[in-house]
Structure formats: structure tokens, C-alpha cells
Amino acid sequence: MKEFLDYTLIEYDNFNFKVYTLLEIIVVFFIVKLLLYIIKTGITKSTRFDVAKKYSVYQLIKYFAYVITAVTFFHIIGFNVSYLLLGSSALLVGLGFGLQNLFSDFISGIILLIDSSVKVDDVIEVDGLVGKVVQIDFRTTMVVTRDDKYIIVPNTDLTKNQLVNWTHNDILSRFEIKVGVSYNSDVNVVIKLLKEATLSHKDVEKKPEPIIRFSDFGESSLDFTILFWSNEVFRIENIKSDIRIKIFDLFNENTIEIPFPQRVVHSPK
Known part of the structure; x- marks a missing residue:
């Protein structure tokens, strides 16, 4: 043996x-x-x-x-x-100058893992890109976008750039939908229908209650803004779409018109 x-x-x-x-x-x-x-x-x-x-x-x-x-x-x-x-100290010094960005990504990865400013399953927005964090490694972070595309983001981009973390403290996030109706509509009925359509969605929080604002007198419409809260930040565009469909159905049932933009064209004499 x-x-x-x-x-x-x-x-x-x-x-x-x-x-x-x-x-x-x-x-x-x-x-x-x-x-x-x-x-x-x-x-x-x-x-x-x-x-x-x-x-x-x-x-x-x-x-x-x-x-x-x-x-x-x-x-x-x-x-x-x-x-x-x-x-190999001399070699390491030379490599250090050539691999500054790589080392910076490693340090940023350690910072992210320690301070938990960005965590797995967080919904973040960087440079207009919204995605859910899938995996955090020492050099890169993998996020999946709302289009189900996986993107590898260098950790340095998450620590040196301005970053929006929609789910950092598990606080409800507020979103808005804008709607315009014709000038012959009953404002009180419109407000009632908009609130009904918003509250009908299961992923819209009932407390706080959605807010309907009469925003402005537009060029061809009375403009309203729906403000609502939800925990489903990542798929919020799907929720907005469902609410818009419900609004459209309720408007049709109650003969509320969504006007087309009006333009007056003058022909030359």
C-alpha cells in the first residue's frame, strides 16, 4: 500500500x-x-x-x-x-494596470453582496433598462428584462451609475395611466368608471386606494390621470394593459367617447 x-x-x-x-x-x-x-x-x-x-x-x-x-x-x-x-509581483503590477476594469468589477461585486443595495429578485432600472436580478457574481450581475431577455451587466455599472431599485424596501410602488375623453362626457361618471376599472384588477392594491385626477383641459379631450399602487413591479406593463382594456369596455358600455385628435387644415386660396 x-x-x-x-x-x-x-x-x-x-x-x-x-x-x-x-x-x-x-x-x-x-x-x-x-x-x-x-x-x-x-x-x-x-x-x-x-x-x-x-x-x-x-x-x-x-x-x-x-x-x-x-x-x-x-x-x-x-x-x-x-x-x-x-x-510574480512585477507581473501582477503590470496586469493590474491592464485589468483595472476587471478588478473594479470584482470589488463592486463584493460591495453588492455585502451591503445588499441590490439583491436577487430585486427589480432595478439602470440607464432606462428595467430588469429583475437573477444572479449576482463577483464580476457581473445577470438580469432578465420584461421582454424575457437575459442581460449580463458589469457590477461596476451598478455601483457607479445612478440606479433605481423599485423593490429595495418592499414598499409599494406607484404607477400612472393617462386617459382622455371627449368634452361632452360627464366628468363624475368618468371618474367613477376609471376607479372601478382600476380596482377590478387583482394586482392593484386596495389600500391605498387608487386616485383619479382631472389633469387638464386638452386640445381635443378632457385629460385624466389614474394613480395606483402595486407590488407587481416587474410585470406592471401587463397590469396597465389589463386596466386599459377594462376602461375601454366600461367606456363602451356607458357611451363614453375617447376622441381622435382633431386638426383643421386650411387649403390655400
Whole structure:
């Protein structure tokens, strides 16, 4: 058995990679995977954190474990990590200048995971792009848009640019729909129908109650604005569409006209 364990698999100059070295690496690998599984299970069952924070905590622990594992592998093989880093310091300085953006993304990833300003399942808006956070890695964050397109966003873009987090504190978000009706419409009836259409949707919050504003006397219509609150931020455009359809049906039932823009064209004499 000892002869088998001492059998040299790779030999180069003073470097000897033996069977027992390979077995040590395999054992360490499986121990780390087992520990990560136990930690993940414990974090998942914990009731102290929400889903997003559980993800962040586990990601930080996993990356830390990977670093320790890599150092351990070097030690088992026989490399002195301190000498390796010292000998390659000049190279690392050169790489540092060339990979500034990459390092910046890594630091930004750590910041996002620690301070939880952006979490998994948050609905965010960056540079006009609205998406739900699917995964946060050290370098990039994956978001899915309302068109179900997956976009990879560098973490630096989430920390240095102005960012709107629609679901940061689980507070209801307010949205609006604009509607115009003809000048011969009964304003009180219009307000009643708009509120009825809005409250009929299951994803519109009943408290606070939707607000109907008579916004303005338009060029060809009386303009109203519906203000309502909802938790369904990501699919809000679908909710608005459903409400508009309901408004259209109620207007037809009550002979409320939505006017076409009117233009007067004068022909030259």
C-alpha cells in the first residue's frame, strides 16, 4: 500500500506529484464540497434572512472557501504561495494596470453582496433598462428584462451609475395611466368608471386606494390621470394593459367617447 501511495505520477526537476498527493487533493475537494452543502442547507433553512440575503451570504462564503481551497492545493502540491506572489509581483503590477476594469468589477461585486443595495429578485432600472436580478457574481450581475431577455451587466455599472431599485424596501410602488375623453362626457361618471376599472384588477392594491385626477383641459379631450399602487413591479406593463382594456369596455358600455385628435387644415386660396 505504501509503495502505491508513494508512486510518482509526474516528475519534473525537483517536482514530484505522487499518488497520495492526488488523494489528498481529492479528499480536500470533497470535504469542501460537503461543508458548502451543509452550510447552504443551514442558510436555506434559516428564518433570520430573506431569500436575497441568504444568496449573498452563501456566495461570499463560497468564494472565500474557494480561495482557501486553492491555497491549500498549492500547499499540498508543494508550492510556496508567498514566494509565488513575491516572484510574480512585477507581473501582477503590470496586469493590474491592464485589468483595472476587471478588478473594479470584482470589488463592486463584493460591495453588492455585502451591503445588499441590490439583491436577487430585486427589480432595478439602470440607464432606462428595467430588469429583475437573477444572479449576482463577483464580476457581473445577470438580469432578465420584461421582454424575457437575459442581460449580463458589469457590477461596476451598478455601483457607479445612478440606479433605481423599485423593490429595495418592499414598499409599494406607484404607477400612472393617462386617459382622455371627449368634452361632452360627464366628468363624475368618468371618474367613477376609471376607479372601478382600476380596482377590478387583482394586482392593484386596495389600500391605498387608487386616485383619479382631472389633469387638464386638452386640445381635443378632457385629460385624466389614474394613480395606483402595486407590488407587481416587474410585470406592471401587463397590469396597465389589463386596466386599459377594462376602461375601454366600461367606456363602451356607458357611451363614453375617447376622441381622435382633431386638426383643421386650411387649403390655400
